[in-house]
Amino acid sequence: MIGLSHYLIVSAIIFSIGLVGVLRRRNLLMLFFATEVMLNAVNIAFAAISYYYNDLTGQMFAFFIIAVAASEVAVGLGILIVLYKKYGSLDLDDLANMRG
Amino acid sequence: MYEMIAFYLFSVLTIGLFLVTVMSKNVLYAMTSLAAGMVLISGFFFILGADFLGVVQLIVYVGAIMALYSFAMMFFDATRDIKEKNTSNALVFLLGGLSALVLVLMFAAPIHSEAIQALYPMHEGAGNAQDVGIVLFTKYLVPFEVAAVMLLVAMIAGIILAGKKMDISLTEDISADDEILVVKDEK
Numbered sequence: 001m002i003g004l005s006h007y008l009i010v011s012a013i014i015f016s017i018g019l020v021g022v023l024r025r026r027n028l029l030m031l032f033f034a035t036e037v038m039l040n041a042v043n044i045a046f047a048a049i050s051y052y053y054n055d056l057t058g059q060m061f062a063f064f065i066i067a068v069a070a071s072e073v074a075v076g077l078g079i080l081i082v083l084y085k086k087y088g089s090l091d092l093d094d095l096a097n098m099r100g
Numbered sequence: 101m102y103e104m105i106a107f108y109l110f111s112v113l114t115i116g117l118f119l120v121t122v123m124s125k126n127v128l129y130a131m132t133s134l135a136a137g138m139v140l141i142s143g144f145f146f147i148l149g150a151d152f153l154g155v156v157q158l159i160v161y162v163g164a165i166m167a168l169y170s171f172a173m174m175f176f177d178a179t180r181d182i183k184e185k186n187t188s189n190a191l192v193f194l195l196g197g198l199s200a201l202v203l204v205l206m207f208a209a210p211i212h213s214e215a216i217q218a219l220y221p222m223h224e225g226a227g228n229a230q231d232v233g234i235v236l237f238t239k240y241l242v243p244f245e246v247a248a249v250m251l252l253v254a255m256i257a258g259i260i261l262a263g264k265k266m267d268i269s270l271t272e273d274i275s276a277d278d279e280i281l282v283v284k285d286e287k
């Protein structure tokens with residue numbers, strides 16, 4: 001039988017995949033993808049807790065996370081397009097021009 | 101039984117697809133595997149009885165966000181492989197795994213799972229969409245409206261950032277503006 005801990009473990013695994021992506025990636029677009037992976041992992045955990053505790057609050061928070069993710073993508077992609085027009089690259093090492 | 105099969109199938113496929121997303125050098129591969137993984141995550145939501153959340157996941161994530169990414173892909177050179185100067189992989193994996201573990205322990209430690217009681221319990225007779233609607237439009241009305249305003253702000257920001265020459269009006273010529281200004285000056 002599938003319990004709450006199964007879902008939480010899957011969610012933790014997916015979250016750590018996203019975290020590895022955030023730490024590893026140097027391309028800004030790929031960094032965005034890794035962020036989406038992390039947000040989805042949290043959504044799974046929320047939906048699972050909502051189901052096993054018979055409570056709707058988790059699903060509500062998942063909805064707001066989806067709304068936040070949508071606006072994050074809208075603004076972030078706009079910034080990426082501006083950056084690409086200005087520098088011709090999305091690599092973080094190329095964009096880092098403040099060296100202390 | 102079917103739930104078990106579906107759970108293991110979805111989890112293995114999702115983890116594999118997200119690994120492709122994180123590891124792939126090609127932007128198109130990463131994007132398509134991310135979209136497929138999100139479709140499978142909506143499968144998790146359907147297993148968990150959160151039907152409305154699953155539909156929203158399909159519409160918003162797979163429909164809107166991935167479409168936005170693929171449109172943005174037209175601005176970037178998507179066919180070329182990404183060359184990244186990676187620091188040592190083992191260290192990153194170790195750090196990522198460890199920090200995820202610490203996060204999980206941190207958030208799981210203070211929870212006494214017996215003490216949790218449902219704040220907004222699900223109703224027996226009503227379907228999931230009705231339940232969600234009732235709670236969303238009573239208890240969570242203010243966050244809902246704030247989220248709507250936030251999405252509007254994000255939409256305007258996206259239009260302003262991505263559109264070019266937004267300071268010049270496309271529908272009216274500048275001489276008309278001058279006339280309006282002249283009228284204002286005369287008043």
